[in-house]
Amino acid sequence: MWRLYQYTLCPFSRKVRFACAVKGVTVELVDEFPWDRRDGFAALNPAGQTPVLQNSSVTLVDSAAICDYLEETIERTPLLGAGPEERAESRRLIAWFDQKFYGEVTAPLLSERMYKRLFTREAPDAAAIRSAARNAEAHLDYLDFLLDRRRWLSGPAFGLADIAAVAQVSVADYLGAIEWDGHDPARTWYSAIKSRPTFRPLLQERMEGLPPPSHYDKLDF
Amino acid sequence: MWRLYQYTLCPFSRKVRFACAVKGVTVELVDEFPWDRRDGFAALNPAGQTPVLQNSSVTLVDSAAICDYLEETIERTPLLGAGPEERAESRRLIAWFDQKFYGEVTAPLLSERMYKRLFTREAPDAAAIRSAARNAEAHLDYLDFLLDRRRWLSGPAFGLADIAAVAQVSVADYLGAIEWDGHDPARTWYSAIKSRPTFRPLLQERMEGLPPPSHYDKLDF
Secondary structure (H helix, E strand, O other): OEEEEEOOOOHHHHHHHHHHHHHOOOEEEEEOOHHHOOHHHHHHOOOOOOOEEEOOOOEEEOHHHHHHHHHHHOOOOOOOOOOHHHHHHHHHHHHHHHHHHHHHHHHHHHHHHHHHHHHHOOOOOHHHHHHHHHHHHHHHHHHHHHHOOOOEOOEOOOOHHHHHHHHHHHHHHHOOOOOOOOOHHHHHHHHHHHOOOOOHHHHHOOEOOEOOOOOOOOOOO | OEEEEEOOOOHHHHHHHHHHHHHOOOEEEEEOOHHHOOHHHHHHOOOOOOOEEEOOOOEEEOHHHHHHHHHHHOOOOOOOOOOHHHHHHHHHHHHHHHHHHHHHHHHHHHHHHHHHHHHHOOOOOHHHHHHHHHHHHHHHHHHHHHHOOOOEOOEOOOOHHHHHHHHHHHHHHHOOOOOOOOOHHHHHHHHHHHOOOOOHHHHHOOEOOEOOOOOOOOOOO
16 A cells, blocks of 8 residues: 655645546555654655655655656556657656746745745745746746647647646645636646546645635636 | 757756766757857747757757656666666656755856856855855765665666766866765765766866866866
C-alpha cells in the first residue's frame, strides 16, 4: 500500500494524486505541512517538500520523479506520449507548469493568501497578488494558444502535461487568482478535467479557514 | 547535426553539453543570451530560456526533457540507472540540483556577480552573495554526505545526477562562491569529473569581462 505525504493546496501533491488516480494506483493520504519542519519528514525527504510517495520497500521524492516512476512501472494508460519527440514535448510543458507557472503564480499566491493568512497572520502583499494574477492571465493566454491547436496540451491524448497544468491552475483558482472570462479554450479544457471522476475528489477538499471562491468546484463556471 | 543554443555560464546548458559529450553526441554551439530577448529565440522557446537543442526535424526545450530524450534515443552509456528505483533516485537528485541548488546558489550568483557586472553595471548585493555562499556550504555538506555512502551521487555508476550537480557546482565555483576546504569527498568527486576529457572543454571557456578564480580550471584545487 502506498502512502502519500501531502497537503491539499500543494500543487505537486495534486499532480501526483491525479496521476495515481488516472493510473489506478490507490494511495493512503497523510497530511504533511512542510512549514512544520517535522524531523521525521526531513528524514524521508531532505529537501523538506511534499509530495513523498512511500511503500514498505521504496521512498519516492519529487513529483516529476514520482510521475516518471508511475509511468515506467504501470503500463496502463500511458501519460507521456508515444515516441521520444512526443515525450519531450510533454516534458517541456510539465517543466513549464512545475517551474514557470509555479514560480510566477502558485508560489506567490500560496505565500500571500494561504501561509500569511493561516500561519503568520500577516496582511498579504497586495502588489504580489496583483503580479501573480497578471502572470496567471499570461499563462491562460498560453493555454488558449496551445488548445486552439491541440485537443490536449501536449497533443491528441490526455497526459501528464494536462495533469501538471491542472494541478497548478486548480490551486490558483482556489486562491481566487484566475479570471476565466475571455479564455474559452482554457475554460473548456478545465471543465472537461473537472468532470473526470479521477479529479473530482480533489475539488471537494477544503483547507480549513480558507474557503475557495463559490465557482471553484462547479462544472459550469 | 544538432545545434545547441546556450551560453557558457548557463548551468542548464552545461548539463546538456556534458550529457551530449558523454553520450558521444556532437553539437554545434550557438551563443544565446536569454536576457537579450531575441525574437527568433522566443519563437524556439516561449519560456525564453537556454538551452534549446535543435536539428532539422526536432526542437527540444528544457534541460531535463533534453536529457531524457538523449537517454531514450541513445542506448550507449545509460545515465539514469538500471531499474525504476535507481532512476527515481537519479531524478530526485537531478531535481535537487536543477531546482534547489540553482534557486539557492547559482541563480542569485548569476544575478549578482554576472548580470549586474556585465549588463546593468550595478553594484552587487553583498548580502545576497553571502547568503548564496552559505547555501553553497550546506549543499557541499550534502554532497559529502552522499559521497561518504556512494561512489557517485546516485549510486555505483556515474550518471545524470553527477552531471546535473557538476553543472551547478562548476558555475558557482567560477563565480567564486565555493570554499572547498573541509569538503574532501566533494572535492575528490569534482576533481575526478574535472579530469574527464568530456568535461574539460567547459573549464577552458571564459565569460568575457568576468574571469574565474585562479583555482577554477586546476585539477589540484
